[in-house]
Amino acid sequence: MLRGLSLRLRVFLFFCLLAVGGLGLTGVALYLGSARAPASGVPQAFVFSGLIIGFGLMALIAGVWLLFDENVAKPIERLAASLRAREAAALDLEIDTDAARYLGDLAPAAAGLAGRVSEQTLATAQAVASETARLTAEKDRLTALLTDIPVAMVLVSPAHQIVLYDGQAAEVLAQTAPPRLNALLFDYLNRDEVEAAHTRLNTTGQDVSAQITSVDGRQSYATRLRPLGATAGYLLIFDDSVAQIAPDEARPLVYDFELLEMPGDQAIEARSLEELCFVVFDTETTGLLPHKDAVVQIGAVRVLRGRLVRGEVFDTLVDPGRPIPPASTRVHRVTDAMVYGAPDIAKAGRQFHHFTRDAVIVAHNAPFDMAFLRRDAQTMGVTWDHPILDTVLLSAVLFGASETHTLDALCDRLGVTIPENLRHTALGDAQATAEVLVAMLPMLTARGFKTFGDVIAQTRKYGRLIEDLN
DSSP: OGGGSOHHHHHHHHHHHHHHHHHHHHHHHHHHHHHHSOSSSHHHHHHHHHHHHHHHHHHHHHHHHHHHIIIIIHHHHHHHHHHHHHHHSOOOOOOOTTTTGGGTTHHHHHHHHHHHHHHHHHHHHHHHHHHHHHHHHHHHHHHHHHHTSOOEEEEEOTTSBEEEEOHHHHHHHTTTSOOOTTOBGGGTBOHHHHHHHHHHHHHHOSOEEEEEEBTTSSOEEEEEEEEOTTSSSEEEEEGGGGTTOOOOSOOOOEEOGGGGGOOOOOOGGGSBGGGOEEEEEEEEESSSOTTTOOEEEEEEEEEETTEEEEEEEEEEEOBOSSOOOHHHHHHHOOOHHHHTTOOBHHHHHHHHHHHTTTSEEEETTHHHHHHHHHHTHHHHTOOOOOOEEEHHHHHHHHHOTTSOOSHHHHHHHHTOOOOTTTTTSHHHHHHHHHHHHHHHHHHHHHTTOOBHHHHHHHHGGGHHHHHHHO
16 A cells, blocks of 8 residues: 555655654553542643643654655655666766765665666677667668669558658658658548558559649649568658759658557557657747747657657747747747747647647646647647646656756756757757656656556646646
8 A cells, every 4th residue: 555655755654653653652641640640630730741742742753754854765765766867767877975975875885886887888888889880870871872862752651650751751741741750641641542552552562653642632742652572561652752852962861660560559548658659849938828928939859769759850930929028038039030920820830730640748847838839729720639748747756746847957867968059949948858758768667657647647646746836
């Protein structure tokens, strides 16, 4: 029963038990003493003495508990979180032995063990880095080769989800919406035409040519579907993309081949954190009142299979339709001149909604940013019904409610650096929040919170933190 409680709460309950037990024993002793005493005024004296003893005992136990909580329970939680960060998230963070100075040799011993493990893994890390460098060089050569081939291509899973796209294909897809790994191809191309071509591909086992229109009907593409042999899925090639896009610059590949083997549809609560796609976003606004102020900038990045997808970024200024107060400009550096000609919230919101499709939305103090989006949902013509995670609450789950949970504090705790010129920009803060999320995901798994449902159940315990922030 007590296993699900935090260390500090269990310590608090232990001291509560001491208090209740002490008061009970004092009451029993006073009762027995008063029963044996003469009746003339002595029982009243016993009652008065008992009250003094009771209040004194409560004050003493409360004081000892506060000292114990501050100097033992809290340092143990911090030490455990630091070790978990080093072990699960592979972060080389210094262990604060001074904060745990009252724990005897525990903190120095833990720091020494962590350092020893770091030294032992250094050789392995160097070997991995060497192999990674070799693979990166091969990928760069492949990318350079594909850059010289004027063909836009998309690798698609059997479930019609995007597994790989090159730079040219990204520009083709972007004519409809921002390209996204793991997105359904039907988010960009007409479903009936794709499925008809795919049926012919499965029937013949050979290349199939098809004229396929975009999902909005504004574009039409001459395409080929090519089988992948023994590998499941197929390759979609845009044959007429050469006339639209000149291969005059490096066009990197964006891919994750493990998406070819992703399991089928499953309730999101039962899906593991590794399987989920996250869109981490931030907004900059004209002020702090969602019912009154307006968005001036939206920035977002995508995290897939626990890694940042470097080629998938959403970054746009938004015309708020009103002057931006100078006090707000001093914070986020967005001026009236910068948003002149930018899309309004209706257009920008629709574009961002497409970028977040089939993803878990993540933000730092998410209710604040989501309030702005939901207020204008009708204007955008969309519904913001995504599952949501808040990094404030994730921080509370991992580090305890009593810690500081600002984005700057989280970055310091997890070794994430926000360049000064990007702080308080939508994309800069979104990038920092995403890096924090990537560091925390393995820590959550190591704590036994392996599914999305597990994590949500834990964050609900700290909902009061968000209420206090807003």
